[in-house]
Amino acid sequence: MNARAVEPDEDAIAAQAAEWIVMLSADDPAERAEAQVGFSTWKQADPRHAAAAAQLEGLIGQLQAMRQQAGGSAGPARAALHAAQGTKRSRSKLPRALGLLLLMLAPAYVTLQIRPPAYWLADFHTATGEWATHTLQDGTRVTLNSASAINLHYDAGQRRIELVQGEILVDVAKDRTRPFVVETPEGNIRALGTRFVVDREEDATLLSMLESKVLVRTAREIAAQPLGTDAKTNAEGLRVSAGERVRMTPEAISPVEKINPRELSDAWQKHELIVNNAPLSQVLDALARQRPGYIQYNRAQIENIRVSAVLPLNDSERALQLLLNNFPQLRIRMLTRYLVLIDAPTRQ
Numbered sequence: 001m002n003a004r005a006v007e008p009d010e011d012a013i014a015a016q017a018a019e020w021i022v023m024l025s026a027d028d029p030a031e032r033a034e035a036q037v038g039f040s041t042w043k044q045a046d047p048r049h050a051a052a053a054a055q056l057e058g059l060i061g062q063l064q065a066m067r068q069q070a071g072g073s074a075g076p077a078r079a080a081l082h083a084a085q086g087t088k089r090s091r092s093k094l095p096r097a098l099g100l101l102l103l104m105l106a107p108a109y110v111t112l113q114i115r116p117p118a119y120w121l122a123d124f125h126t127a128t129g130e131w132a133t134h135t136l137q138d139g140t141r142v143t144l145n146s147a148s149a150i151n152l153h154y155d156a157g158q159r160r161i162e163l164v165q166g167e168i169l170v171d172v173a174k175d176r177t178r179p180f181v182v183e184t185p186e187g188n189i190r191a192l193g194t195r196f197v198v199d200r201e202e203d204a205t206l207l208s209m210l211e212s213k214v215l216v217r218t219a220r221e222i223a224a225q226p227l228g229t230d231a232k233t234n235a236e237g238l239r240v241s242a243g244e245r246v247r248m249t250p251e252a253i254s255p256v257e258k259i260n261p262r263e264l265s266d267a268w269q270k271h272e273l274i275v276n277n278a279p280l281s282q283v284l285d286a287l288a289r290q291r292p293g294y295i296q297y298n299r300a301q302i303e304n305i306r307v308s309a310v311l312p313l314n315d316s317e318r319a320l321q322l323l324l325n326n327f328p329q330l331r332i333r334m335l336t337r338y339l340v341l342i343d344a345p346t347r348q
Contacts, residue, residue, distance in 0.1 A: 004006040016042070017052040120147070122164050125149035128292050129314070131271065139173035140180065143268065146313070147289040166289065167199040169268050186248045187218040190237075197264065201247075201285065208245045210261040216240055219250035271314045280305040283323070284342065293338030302344055305329075 020042060023035035043053045052158050119125055126132050126144045133143040138159060142150065148166020152158075160178045161170070172180045174193035182189045182198050186205040189198060194212035198205060207216060217237040238253050240246055243261050247254040267274045273286050281299045288295040305327060311319040320340070324332050334342045 013046075013048055013052050017049070020053075039269065110309055118164050122149035123152045125164075126166070135311055136173075138175055138178075140176055141171040141173075143169040145169075145289065160279075163198055163200055163205075165200050167197065169195075169197050171195045186250050187216065187222060187253075190215040190217070197268070201282070203249065205248045206245065207240060207248065208259055209240050209242050210265055211242050213241045216246060216248060216253055218248055218253060267310070271312070272311075273311045273313050273319070275311075276308050277306045278308070278322075279303065280307050280327075283307045283309075285312070286313070287311070287316045287319055290314070291337075291340075293340070295340045295342060297342040302330075302342075305344070 020039045022031065022304075023031070023038075039053070043050045124132070124134055124142075124144060126146055126148050128147050130146060133141060133145065135141050136152065136159075140159070142161065142330065144150065145167035148168060149164035150168060151162040151164060157178060159175065159178050160170075161180075161182045163182055165182050168182075170182065172191050172194050176192060180191050180193075184198070184200055184205040189196070189207055189213065193213040194214055195210040196214060196265065197208040197210065207214070215237045216239075221237060238246065240256065242327055243259060245257040245259045263274060266272075273283070280302045281297070284295055284297055307323070307327075309322065309326070311322060313319070317334075320332055320334075320342075324330055327344075329344045330347055331341075331343050335341065
């Protein structure tokens with residue numbers, strides 16, 4: 001028998017190399033050490049193994065960095081690599097197979113990039129697809145949407161929540177001796193007893209009022225006139241009341257938009273996203289928080305698409321299908337569970 005006939009082809013070698021990368025990213029240090037010995041032996045067994053390893057070994061450093069950012073877990077990276085291995089392969093050359101593996105790894109890497117160390121170190125955080133409600137020591141209830149994180153700063157003179165990322169629903173317990181404040185990089189929201197939703201967007205904070213009133217101050221206003229801990233302190237800022245929504249940047253607060261408080265409250269109970277003439281990019285940002293991996297799209301290409309809909313946040317694939325049904329100009333390609341490509345190609 002011709003020995004060459006039973007040698008693995010280049011796609012098979014690429015698959016083996018990917019499997020070694022998976023094993024070298026194991027959570028158990030002993031497993032990683034054992035894998036390193038086997039990987040060295042495998043590379044020496046065939047020059048083609050060494051060539052494939054040379055192209056893939058750079059990913060090991062990326063996986064180690066991802067592990068540190070993920071609080072020691074390499075699960076998303078391993079899942080992406082496993083997904084790549086499960087993809088049906090054509091009889092392609094090694095560079096194409098390696099390119100596929102790199103493509104599959106990228107979503108997991110980006111996913112961890114948008115969850116910085118501050119997320120993992122936060123006092124409370126939720127995983128992708130998880131919603132959680134916490135009752136704080138003063139009786140305040142805070143519900144975290146998917147992939148959200150907060151830090152608590154409570155003492156004798158203040159009650160302060162730092163929204164690290166994501167979206168929260170806050171039901172504030174009354175305490176006239178201690179003001180209640182939600183902080184983001186864009187500014188803060190101050191209340192004594194009220195109910196509202198705060199959403200950290202890419203470069204702004206969105207406040208939706210369900211009950212009572214709050215005082216909103218931008219980062220610029222805070223820097224110009226710091227607010228003391230005395231609840232009676234009179235400071236500049238915008239009062240936002242029930243049924244109103246504003247978007248805050250570090251420099252300014254948008255005009256007030258009217259909303260339906262009951263509709264929004266019900267949506268939180270049902271894990272739904274309600275949008276009215278919202279840009280498609282904003283909708284995709286919200287859906288991306290509900291699923292593992294990455295939704296990739298060009299904001300400029302879809303900037304003119306506006307969405308008015310009620311979408312299920314606990315079934316993002318169904319939500320994407322509903323968008324496709326209503327906007328036939330869209331193209332949605334789900335390469336794996338971890339990578340979705342969305343664009344609006346020009347029709348010829």
